[in-house]
Amino acid sequence: MTRRPGIDEVARLAGVSKSTVSRVLNGAPHVSARARDAVRRAVIQLDYTPNQAARSLAGHRANAIALVVSEPSGRVLADPFFAGVMRGVHAELTGHRTQLVLMMSQPGDVGSYLTGGHVDGALVISLHGHDPLLSLLHDNGLPVVAGGRPLAGGPVPYVDSDNFTGAMDATEHLISLGSKRIATIAGPTDMAVGLDRLSGWRRAMSGRRTDLVAYGDFTPEGGASAMTTLLTRDPELDAVFVAADIMALGALQVLHAHGRRVPDDVAVVGFDDSVPAVPPLTTVRQDVERFGRMLTWRLLAEIEGDEGLPPSVLLPTSLVVRTSA
Amino acid sequence: MTRRPGIDEVARLAGVSKSTVSRVLNGAPHVSARARDAVRRAVIQLDYTPNQAARSLAGHRANAIALVVSEPSGRVLADPFFAGVMRGVHAELTGHRTQLVLMMSQPGDVGSYLTGGHVDGALVISLHGHDPLLSLLHDNGLPVVAGGRPLAGGPVPYVDSDNFTGAMDATEHLISLGSKRIATIAGPTDMAVGLDRLSGWRRAMSGRRTDLVAYGDFTPEGGASAMTTLLTRDPELDAVFVAADIMALGALQVLHAHGRRVPDDVAVVGFDDSVPAVPPLTTVRQDVERFGRMLTWRLLAEIEGDEGLPPSVLLPTSLVVRTSA
DNA sequence: AAAACTTCTGGGAGCGCTCCCAGAATCCGC
DNA sequence: GCGGATTCTGGGAGCGCTCCCAGAAGTTTT
The missing domain is CATH 3.40.50.2300 (Response regulator)
Incomplete structure (x- = not known):
């Protein structure tokens, strides 16, 4: 395993400073076209990949969201519904340099990990009864969106089918x-x-x-x-x-x-x-993939702090008549 | 969102140094029982959760493994086989403070992320034909285990059903x-x-x-x-x-x-x-959950650098006779 | 009783980034 | 043409940990 190049090697090769490389990498404004090109070339030449850990640490951002399956049994994993949702989540995530961390929650164990700043937000699905997870997360200021209306009510936005x-x-x-x-x-x-x-x-x-x-x-x-x-x-x-x-x-x-x-x-x-x-x-x-996309879009918007978002979304369903009835 | 306590606050409260707190947290030897208890109490009192990003950065370890689904379509997500494997993976992971990062690979896009040190190892399933992903990862020194025998052969260990x-x-x-x-x-x-x-x-x-x-x-x-x-x-x-x-x-x-x-x-x-x-x-x-557990166990062992591991594992199958034949 | 270990502890130098700040270069209006 | 705004750039201080090193305390050996 050859040592990975760091940002300063890129900077050196491009003939600019670390700061400028960082700006290019993050699409920040105030960078000349010349500098941008030089950095881009250097990045390719060195096959540079930014270190997520350093990025998260310095940037106070995890660049990851959690998909929490609030079901100890893991039953839901075998459900085609879940698979579709996951496909949708993934589709919405591409291009967002955000990773998906999958967690199965046994009540009580996941909360502190999530609120510990390891993810920027959480998608919680298959929530049962009055599971306190949602309000726990919300009270800790973590952006959360529920997949399926939470029975307990509360201020957490959700996406659900009608x-x-x-x-x-x-x-x-x-x-x-x-x-x-x-x-x-x-x-x-x-x-x-x-x-x-x-x-x-x-x-x-x-x-x-x-x-x-x-x-x-x-x-x-x-x-x-x-x-x-x-x-x-x-x-x-x-x-x-x-x-x-x-x-x-x-x-x-x-x-x-x-x-x-x-x-x-x-x-x-x-x-x-x-x-x-x-x-x-x-x-x-019900269009489960759309469900997943909507869920993710909503969470990302929540994380960005967008204003004027619909509190919750209800997706339409349609009857498909085949032969069983 | 109240500011999270850091390791030095724990150290101060426990009356020891950061180093000692770190040792306790990581189960390192050479810590007196007195110090250990004090740290444990402080951790609970402050509801302290270590910052993963800092940990990864300083420790050169990501504390995460990737589950790579090498299938652009996402078809496999809807497969009950996959769901079972995932349950197994998860079961094996509990207690290992290792996160599961799910990735769907469109050929060519995932390699550099994975070799970029963002995960400690990768599980690759649903591999098609002569996908170069496996050898790419292996050549970069990333521990990898394949779920299902790779058609291309090669030195990567795999777990498969018979x-x-x-x-x-x-x-x-x-x-x-x-x-x-x-x-x-x-x-x-x-x-x-x-x-x-x-x-x-x-x-x-x-x-x-x-x-x-x-x-x-x-x-x-x-x-x-x-x-x-x-x-x-x-x-x-x-x-x-x-x-x-x-x-x-x-x-x-x-x-x-x-x-x-x-x-x-x-x-x-x-x-x-x-x-x-x-x-x-x-x-x-076929016992898919066992399949997932085996896969994960093998990868974790690979990451630990254990010696004398079986290169690959073939799990038995059994015929279940019901009414369709 | 001194020497030689062994166990425990604290200090502090990074890990590789981001982001604030201040300075340099460039632009604009009148 | 010159002050002021604007665009660009580099320096460097952290982010919160781990881990190396060296020293303190305690134990055993000769």
């Missing part, structure tokens, strides 16, 4: 198909995404029986056991709104095992448009 | 079931994982016709179009070994659309044991 409307649309579609006994497999009740999709279902179901509710945890297994419960409670049910495609996968397996044909016997609508299934799922699409 | 044997087992299972016309949907030919699984199929098929091969790119869509091709080439085929569950999902959709029952008309075996499907897939299981 889960309520999406769920309502999905359920209305089921109703328009003539389904009579419409059940739902809802998400966890300690997350807004679970609650909101359930509310959407309830809203669309007003005037009908709304007792066919079972809960899953956004895993295929959870969807499967919820489906089993529902089938026991009402063997005659003829439709299910499943609050996540990933749970629908499990539900479909159970339905199949119980000899129900989809959509003939039981119509199924999912949410997310994230997985291919047999039969292809009618589902509510 | 794809060859797994594929062979899967195919032999199909043969033992009495299938006569066994096709395969193989992975990309510019990745060892694609090649090795294909070789396993070929090996098991020796003595039979091996022309029923179509290629996919480890996406459901790729699996679907490969299945369509195969069905056109031989409408009578009665079994398929699909080199990834995620592709099997697409293949299943196509089989269903073409009126083929699984497993009655066409038996299907997948690889990865990563997705629930209808019908439940017979597949080759």
Whole structure:
């Protein structure tokens, strides 16, 4: 490993001072074209890369943001939703010389690291219940944006999909198909995404029986056991709104095992448009990559201290009709 | 944002010198119990967190490793395989005060950042063809471990699943079931994982016709179009070994659309044991979390400069028989 | 009891940048 | 043409740590 050149070697080669090299590197004003070119050439010739550590130390900036997955189990990592968000985050980050540091938070352990100035801001997703992480970070002055509305409320801006409307649309579609006994497999009740999709279902179901509710945890297994419960409670049910495609996968397996044909016997609508299934799922699409980009854009703006930002953003969803309903 | 306490404030409060505080923080020897306790108390009282930037700068250590996803498309992020690996990586990292920096590499852009001393080592996964990234990093003296055997060979240690044997087992299972016309949907030919699984199929098929091969790119869509091709080439085929569950999902959709029952008309075996499907897939299981842990352990050992390490590791696979074959 | 270690401790020189300040060069208006 | 504003440039003081060195304190050996 050959020693890396430092900024003064670049300065020497370019025939200018460290200060000028620094200015060029950071795109600061007040640099003559001649100096700029000389520095650029020297940088290339030496294959110079600035040392991030020194930069952070001197510049009081970490040049990194954290993506905090507030879920000990790591369940969310396996979720296609998360993968899409991450792609979006990454897309928005390119060109910003900002690194992405991934953290999985076991409640209580991550706070001091984050507020310790190691990152310039944090994206927190998959937040459960009244996790104090968000307010902890916010109170410490760290720019934070939540992915998904935080149940606890509070001053932290968030980006979310319009889960309520999406769920309502999905359920209305089921109703328009003539389904009579419409059940739902809802998400966890300690997350807004679970609650909101359930509310959407309830809203669309007003005037009908709304007792066919079972809960899953956004895993295929959870969807499967919820489906089993529902089938026991009402063997005659003829439709299910499943609050996540990933749970629908499990539900479909159970339905199949119980000899129900989809959509003939039981119509199924999912949410997310994230997985291919047999039969292809009618589902509510959300643009997860856009979600990730929005999240990141919002955080970077927060870090820059931009004014007049929307406190929070709600992204639209759309129903995609395929064969499962 | 209140100013963070520095190491000298801790030193003052504990009544010792900066040097001693530093020793305690880094678990260095030659510190009296009295001094150690005093420092520990001061750290807690001040809620002190060391500044990583300063630490890296002074210590010539970044305290971070990179997980490089060598795939511009970001396809791999949506793969459950990747999610599992990441969980493993994270699990192995806890307790190592080492951060995980995620990078997606567009060929050529990542090298200089990585060799620039911003990370202590790199995990490179989803490597295609003869991507020079690996040798670039290695030649620059950066500890690297590849996830999946690099096609280009070379001196870089890797961790891989025993794809060859797994594929062979899967195919032999199909043969033992009495299938006569066994096709395969193989992975990309510019990745060892694609090649090795294909070789396993070929090996098991020796003595039979091996022309029923179509290629996919480890996406459901790729699996679907490969299945369509195969069905056109031989409408009578009665079994398929699909080199990834995620592709099997697409293949299943196509089989269903073409009126083929699984497993009655066409038996299907997948690889990865990563997705629930209808019908439940017979597949080759690999322990992806273990894969990630192994990868990380190997890299950390490499960074520590441990001697006598196995150059590479091959993890076993096992056939899980369910209903699709 | 002195010599020779060993354990512990503090001082202080960097690590490679950024950014403030002050000075040099260049520009402008009247 | 000359003062004043403006653009450019270099010097150098940190940023908050680690780690080397040398000295103090304590232990063992001869």
